[in-house]
Each structure stands twice: as structure tokens, then as C-alpha cells.
Amino acid sequence: MNIYLDNSATTKPHDEVIEYMVSVMRESYGNPSSLHGAGLAAERIVREARGRVAAVFGAKTACVIFTSGGTESNNTAIIRGALSRRRQGRRVITTRAEHPSVLESCAALAAEGFDIVYADVDSDGRVIPASVEALANDNTVLISCIHVNNETGVIQPTDAVFDIAEACGRRAGRRIGVHVDAVQSFGKLSVASLARRADFISVSAHKLHGPKGAGALFVARDARIEPLIVGGGQERGLRSGTENVPAIAGFGLAALMAGRDPNARAERIAACKRRLLEGISAGVDDIKLNGSCGTDAVPHILNISFLGVKGEVLLHDLERHGVFVSTGAACSSKKKGGSRVLAAMGLSAAESEGAIRFSLGDFNTEEEMDRAAEAVCSCVRRFRNLGRYR
Numbered sequence: 001m002n003i004y005l006d007n008s009a010t011t012k013p014h015d016e017v018i019e020y021m022v023s024v025m026r027e028s029y030g031n032p033s034s035l036h037g038a039g040l041a042a043e044r045i046v047r048e049a050r051g052r053v054a055a056v057f058g059a060k061t062a063c064v065i066f067t068s069g070g071t072e073s074n075n076t077a078i079i080r081g082a083l084s085r086r087r088q089g090r091r092v093i094t095t096r097a098e099h100p101s102v103l104e105s106c107a108a109l110a111a112e113g114f115d116i117v118y119a120d121v122d123s124d125g126r127v128i129p130a131s132v133e134a135l136a137n138d139n140t141v142l143i144s145c146i147h148v149n150n151e152t153g154v155i156q157p158t159d160a161v162f163d164i165a166e167a168c169g170r171r172a173g174r175r176i177g178v179h180v181d182a183v184q185s186f187g188k189l190s191v192a193s194l195a196r197r198a199d200f201i202s203v204s205a206h207k208l209h210g211p212k213g214a215g216a217l218f219v220a221r222d223a224r225i226e227p228l229i230v231g232g233g234q235e236r237g238l239r240s241g242t243e244n245v246p247a248i249a250g251f252g253l254a255a256l257m258a259g260r261d262p263n264a265r266a267e268r269i270a271a272c273k274r275r276l277l278e279g280i281s282a283g284v285d286d287i288k289l290n291g292s293c294g295t296d297a298v299p300h301i302l303n304i305s306f307l308g309v310k311g312e313v314l315l316h317d318l319e320r321h322g323v324f325v326s327t328g329a330a331c332s333s334k335k336k337g338g339s340r341v342l343a344a345m346g347l348s349a350a351e352s353e354g355a356i357r358f359s360l361g362d363f364n365t366e367e368e369m370d371r372a373a374e375a376v377c378s379c380v381r382r383f384r385n386l387g388r389y390r
């Protein structure tokens with residue numbers, strides 16, 4: 001049996017989610033904008049899903065805009081959030097340890113004349129609040145910061161970022177927008193405290209055992225934003241296009257399921273992560289933990305550099321043992337040049353090259369962790385012997 005440890009790239013959907021989506025496709029195929037009964041039935045399904053997603057935010061349903069996923073939510077919040085404030089200033093603050101959909105959205109803004117500045121991160125990939133503070137000036141319109149780093153799992157000090165935005169906004173006499181990319185934390189950590197202070201929060205369904213191609217952007221009631229996609233005026237005019245009703249329905253159910261017994265689930269996954277790290281540490285030396293295994297990181301991500309081994313080669317060898325992992329963010333792992341996040345954390349080229357991300361989900365077991373650790377140790381030892389490491 002394969003051991004799937006790439007849950008930060010995507011997760012296996014719950015059977016209940018699949019069954020519900022199939023039933024929606026078969027029976028509730030109306031267009032939610034149609035005025036007849038079939039349309040109203042589809043609209044009811046979208047409304048129920050919106051309620052379920054809003055409940056995770058602890059927010060009103062009007063704050064939830066369905067999108068095609070995290071990438072679109074990030075593009076909308078950053079590009080359109082900043083452009084809608086362009087008369088007030090042109091500075092956007094972010095970090096180099098963000099997902100490519102954030103960094104590329106910022107690059108698109110730079111091409112429009114925005115001043116994009118990057119706050120420093122520490123050696124665990126955590127943003128340094130003093131660095132954000134030093135960059136926040138009267139020209140600042142938006143700060144974008146990830147909630148949980150997708151490569152290392154560290155939890156960002158978002159409260160400090162909100163405090164800085166508020167203080168800077170008071171000095172400038174206007175509100176400074178804060179966007180949080182919560183794709184890796186939604187349904188795993190509480191995001192209600194974020195929703196009380198953020199202007200925009202991006203989330204995605206396929207990271208919590210829901211379908212691909214569905215996500216949401218939380219937009220605070222008083223936040224200013226223009227649509228990225230225009231047309232029929234769906235989603236309060238903020239995201240036109242006929243709603244992907246089955247995927248939205250699946251997203252809603254996955255969000256509801258994620259809310260069941262979250263502490264017990266987190267404990268179980270944390271125990272798996274500890275067991276995997278212990279098994280690997282006992283079997284091979286010269287490894288470096290990137291991020292943390294403590295309470296300042298999520299339980300489902302473990303990033304380790306195996307010195308003297310190329311991560312990509314290890315990944316393929318592990319696949320022969322039926323263990324699926326990744327070398328970094330799935331969307332950037334096919335690109336050359338290594339992880340931008342690990343580089344921002346100050347890892348050497350050798351440490352970055354030997355990095356493997358193990359990411360856990362609801363279906364993993366402790367027994368799988370023992371088998372995965374055994375496979376990792378045997379592959380690493382073999383490569384080190386071949387390469388006459390030390």
C-alpha cells in the first residue's frame with residue numbers, strides 16, 4: 001500500500017465529499033442564477049456551502065466569495081485589493097517566504113508601478129515583525145502575509161502584523177489592508193481570530209480533503225476591493241462566472257467535516273509527525289529540521305534536509321518504496337532554482353537541495369510513519385554510500 005505524504009500539495013477527498021458532489025452533479029444541475037426550481041435548488045446548495053465555509057471563519061456568509069482556489073483568491077486580494085487603493089499609496093509589504101501566487105501577484109503590481117517591499121524572515125521562515133514595522137510607511141496600502149508556511153509549517157505572528165497595520169493606518173489617517181494566505185491553515189488551525197482583523201483571507205478546498213478547483217476569498221465587510229473577473233455579477237459582483245456548484249458543495253462539506261473534533265485530529269496528526277521525525281532521526285544522522293516540530297508549527301508539515309543527498313533523487317527513490325513526498329511547494333517543484341522559501345530562510349545550497357517536505361493528512365496512521373521512516377533511512381544511507389558521503 002502506498003503512503004501518501006504530500007497532503008500540502010493536495011489531499012485525497014473524503015468519500016462523503018465525492019458522493020455528495022456526484023449527487024449534486026446528477027440531481028442539482030441547475031444554474032444558481034436561473035429563476036426556476038432547478039436554479040433555486042442549485043442556489044440553495046451554494047447557500048448551504050457558503051454557510052459552512054463562513055462558520056469556519058466565524059463570519060457572516062456575505063463575507064465569503066467563492067473562487068477557483070487559493071491562487072485566484074490571492075490574485076484577487078493582492079492585485080485588485082491594492083489597485084482599488086492606488087490613489088492612497090503604492091507600497092505593498094510581503095515576504096520572500098510566500099506562495100508563488102502571492103509573489104507573482106506582487107510582481108504584476110510592480111509592473112503597474114507599485115513599490116513592493118519584502119520583510120525579513122528568520123531561520124524558521126517566520127516573518128520578523130520589526131522588519132514589517134520598518135517598511136510600513138505612509139505610502140503603504142496593503143500587507144500580505146501567509147498564515148502557515150506551506151513548505152515548513154511554521155505559524156506566522158499574524159497578530160503582530162495586524163498591530164503594525166493598525167498603528168501605521170492610524171499615523172496615515174486611513175485603513176491599511178491586510179491579506180492573509182490561509183490555504184495551509186484553513187480547517188486545521190482556528191482562523192476566526194484572523195477573520196476578526198484581516199481584510200482578505202485566501203483558502204482552498206483541496207487542501208482539506210475537498211475537491212480541486214474550489215476555494216474562497218474572505219472579504220471583510222468594510223474592505224475595499226474590485227473584481228478580478230467581471231461578467232455576470234455572481235458572488236456579489238466580486239467573482240463573475242457560473243458557480244461550480246458541485247465543487248462548492250464539496251468544499252462546504254469538507255469544511256464542515258474539518259470542524260468535527262479538530263483538537264483530536266490535530267493531536268493524532270502531531271503524534272504521527274513526532275513518530276516520523278523520531279524514526280528518521282534514529283536511523284540517519286546529518287539531518288536538519290527546517291521549521292519546527294513544536295507548537296509554533298502546524299502538525300501536518302515536516303521539512304527535513306538530508307545532507308549529502310539530492311532531494312529530488314530521494315523523492316523518486318522513495319516513490320519506488322511507495323512513499324509519496326515532495327521537495328517543496330507542488331506548484332514550484334518542477335521549476336529549476338530550488339525553493340525560494342528555504343533560500344529566504346538562509347539555508348545553504350546543499351541544505352536546500354537535500355530538503356524533503358513530508359505533509360500529513362487525515363488518512364495517515366502511525367504505522368505508516370514507521371514504514372515511511374524505514375524507507376527514508378534506507379534510501380538516504382544507500383545514496384550516501386554511493387556518493388561516499390564523509
Ligand SMILES: Cc1ncc(COP(=O)(O)O)c(C=O)c1O
Nearest residue numbers: 069070071099150181183184204
Ligand atoms: C500557501 C498556499 N497558497 C496558495 C496555494 C494555491 O492554492 P490552489 O492550489 O488552490 O490554487 C497553495 C497551494 O499549494 C498554498 O500552499
